Amino acid sequence: MGEIRRDEAAAGTTTRSGSRTHCTALLGPTTALVLLVLTGCASTAPRGSEVDAATAKRSIVDLVERSTSAVGGDWTVYRGPAVEPCGQDVGDRVRYVYIVERAGSTTGRQRDVEAVRAVWEDAGTDVVDTDTGGAGTRVGIRGTSGSVTSIGLDAGPDRYSMSGVSVCAPGNASELRDDEFGDER
Numbered sequence: 001m002g003e004i005r006r007d008e009a010a011a012g013t014t015t016r017s018g019s020r021t022h023c024t025a026l027l028g029p030t031t032a033l034v035l036l037v038l039t040g041c042a043s044t045a046p047r048g049s050e051v052d053a054a055t056a057k058r059s060i061v062d063l064v065e066r067s068t069s070a071v072g073g074d075w076t077v078y079r080g081p082a083v084e085p086c087g088q089d090v091g092d093r094v095r096y097v098y099i100v101e102r103a104g105s106t107t108g109r110q111r112d113v114e115a116v117r118a119v120w121e122d123a124g125t126d127v128v129d130t131d132t133g134g135a136g137t138r139v140g141i142r143g144t145s146g147s148v149t150s151i152g153l154d155a156g157p158d159r160y161s162m163s164g165v166s167v168c169a170p171g172n173a174s175e176l177r178d179d180e181f182g183d184e185r
Contacts, residue, residue, distance in 0.1 A: 056096055082098070
């Protein structure tokens with residue numbers, strides 16, 4: 001089972017082949033996070049179809065955890081689930097970012113990607129394939145749906161990384177962090 005452990009702690013082209021879309025990009029951890037955040041800013045749910053902040057958080061955490069369970073291994077939290085403002089100068093809307101990682105695999109990466117694809121498609125997520133090309137190719141997928149703004153899996157020979165951004169919800173990030181951490185800060 002893909003248990004998640006908590007520690008302290010692009011540019012591309014898109015082509016269509018058959019029924020799948022393939023996106024080739026150079027995606028390192030920082031680039032992937034930037035891509036997810038930018039996607040999160042551009043793909044917020046309309047204000048009329050809102051979920052509350054707790055539901056937004058639960059949705060991204062649930063999808064990431066179901067996905068890591070499908071792959072298995074010892075996943076570690078890299079970030080989150082962290083609340084943040086939903087775009088610049090937006091004080092009344094929030095989203096959650098959740099990033100986990102684990103040791104990579106030189107074999108079985110495509111099988112792992114397909115296992116995650118099945119979880120996401122079952123959840124109603126639109127999925128596109130990604131890869132970095134070149135030696136030591138990292139394969140992966142990206143997804144979007146009504147319940148999450150974006151989610152991605154990069155499966156490399158050295159490291160797997162899964163990053164998710166929830167839909168935007170009403171709320172104040174500072175207040176929600178204060179509520180969550182209380183006196184721990």
